[in-house]
Amino acid sequence: MAEVRGRDTWRASLIEDSDGGDPVASFESEESFKEQVLGFVMAWCEILVELGRGFGDILRQNLINQDSYLVKKFGGPFSKLSNRFCFLNDFLPEDRDPLHAWSVVFFVFILALLAISVDPSREAVAPIVKVRKHPPGASRVQLPDGRHMAYHEQGVSADAARFSLVAPHAFLSSRLAGLPGVKASLLEEYGIRLVTYDLPGFGESDPYPNRNLNSSAMDVLHLVNAVNISDKFWLLCHSSGCTHAWASLRYIPERIAGAAMLAPMINPYDPHMTKEETKRTWGKWLPRRKMMYSLARRFPKLLTLFYWKSFLPEKHDEIDKLLSFSPGKKDKLVIEEPEFEEFWQRDVEESVRQGNIRPFIEEIVLQISNWGFDLKELHVQKKCQTRGILLWLKSMYSQEDCELAGFLGLTHIWQGLDDRVVPASMMEYIERILPEAVIHKLPNEGHFSYFYFCDQCHKQIFATLFGTPQGPVERQEETSLEEEDKEEVLQVPV
Structure with a gap:
């Protein structure tokens, strides 16, 4: 038996040939593959340590010696600073180098701060939930240009x-919001x-790059x-979805009875x-939102990155x-509710089911670019025909022309004064240029607290818009017909 010494140990043995020939020397490894890999990694670590020591020696010889530029430039101030804090070395053991010891203390201090910043309870309460994919299930109509628009009906x-009520949705949302x-x-x-409906490129609506x-x-x-709304309808919107409601008030006012806008x-x-x-x-927005x-x-192209x-x-x-915002007290309570979290995730x-980021970029650009009109154009005012001197003089004494x-309909706006997404200053601007709009200021309410899962809020909104509930049209007609039948029966002579 022969042994070869080194990091790997091999055992040599004589094995007789099956044909009766000369013995053949074979080597078998007593070390597993895992142990070999571990040994290889350890060897490389030793090499890197030696390499680091070599670099350290080079730095000390060339940069930290008495003749180097760094020592001449910063050596004096560093020595004075070191002398002021030398009393801290008394807390160290005598056999410890202060430079090495305080470096370790500083490193451990940084790690402790990082550990404190991690909230283990938050991780336990909010586990990682992946975005799921759902089969299509929306109703769709075809628009004159060939695109399809997805919509959802309730009530x-x-x-x-x-x-x-017709409701466009806000950013990072869909027709499911309503x-x-x-x-x-x-x-x-x-x-x-x-x-409710999906904006182009959101949900199941076809994209429209030139919108x-x-x-x-x-x-x-x-x-x-397409959905057989022949009479005037009401608009309902929240947050950035109101951008599209403002456009409808400007371009198709004759079809709209009024608008209910929340933030x-x-x-x-x-x-x-x-x-x-x-x-x-x-001033209300976080740096990331700005x-x-x-x-x-x-x-705008950098938004993709x-x-x-x-x-x-x-x-x-x-x-x-x-959404890059810091929620207020009421919003925190709302978004921590399991019901809200489930609805929001769905x-x-x-909204992201098409996996295309372009509609989101288009939506943000629409919000901050030139809208093509000013909000003050919605202000109700008299417009007289003043072309020509005669018409101008006539308009001075007559209102016929x-x-x-x-916008001649009703506009109701509900604004939380603790809103961190749409600040109350925006509501004040609207109040200034559209004095006919009815503003409902909501103390202590946030961006979501008066809109999401608030039965009392929904009742107040409908009562403000529509007054006393009267039920569906069909039910009222049936009731009136029954009353007429009863009156006819009573009038029939016996």
Whole structure:
């Protein structure tokens, strides 16, 4: 038996040939593959350690010696600083080098801070949930240009609807949002038909790369015609979804009875905002949100690089991180509810189902670019024909050639004063340029607290818009017919 010594140990043995020939020497490894890999890694670690020591010696010889530039430049101030803190060395054991010891203390201190910053309870409460894919299930209509628009209906049927509500959704949302958590019994009580739809490229609606706010209003017009809304309808919107509601009020006012807006978004670059309104608006936002709007205005293509994971997340994250805002007290309570979290996750999953980031970029750019109109154009005012001197003189003494311009319907706005997404300063701007709008200021309410899963809030909104509930049209007609039949029976002579 022969042994070869080294890191690997081999055993030599004589094995007789099966044909009776000369013995053959064979070597068998007594070391597993795992042990060989471990030995290889350890050897490389030793090499790297020696290499580091070599670099250290070179640095000490060339940069830290008495003749080096660093020592001559910073040696004096460093020595003075070191002498001031030398009393701390008394706390160290005598056999410890202060430089090495305090380096280790500083490193451990940094690790302790990182450990403290991690909240283990939060991780336990909010486990990682992946974004799921769902089969298509929306109703769709074809628009004149060939695109398909997905929509969703709630409430009473078309022939029984006393009021029709049409709702565009906000950013990172879909047709599933509507009025989150609204009870079917409440819609039935007021005879409301609620129609929500997916914006182009969101949910199951076809994308439309060349869209603008004018085309957005035309999409709404084609949708209501396709779903048999022949009378005037109401708009319901929340947050950035109100961008499309403003466009509908501007371009198709003759079809709209009124609008219910909750925390309506306006263009943060609106040139008619005062410096104080602009300052207060931007002051409420986090740096990440400010950067998003700045990039969208100046370098929209860079949004794809910076916000790919935010707009098309692979796993669900906290809503405040996705929307880049710091929630207030009431919003925190709302978003921590399991009911809200489940609804929000499903809504996000529907909005990103096409896996295309371009519609999200288009939506942000629409919010902060030139809308094609000013909000002050919705202000109700008299518009007289003044072409020519005679018409101008006539309009001075007669109102026959004058007509009202702007949006003539009702506009109700609900604004939480603790809103961190759409600051109250935006509401103040709207109140200033649209004095006919009815503003409902909500103390202590946030961005979501008066909109999501609030039965009492929904009742207040409907009562404000529609007054006393009268039920569906069909039920009222049946009741009146029954009363007429009873009166006829009573009048029949016996």
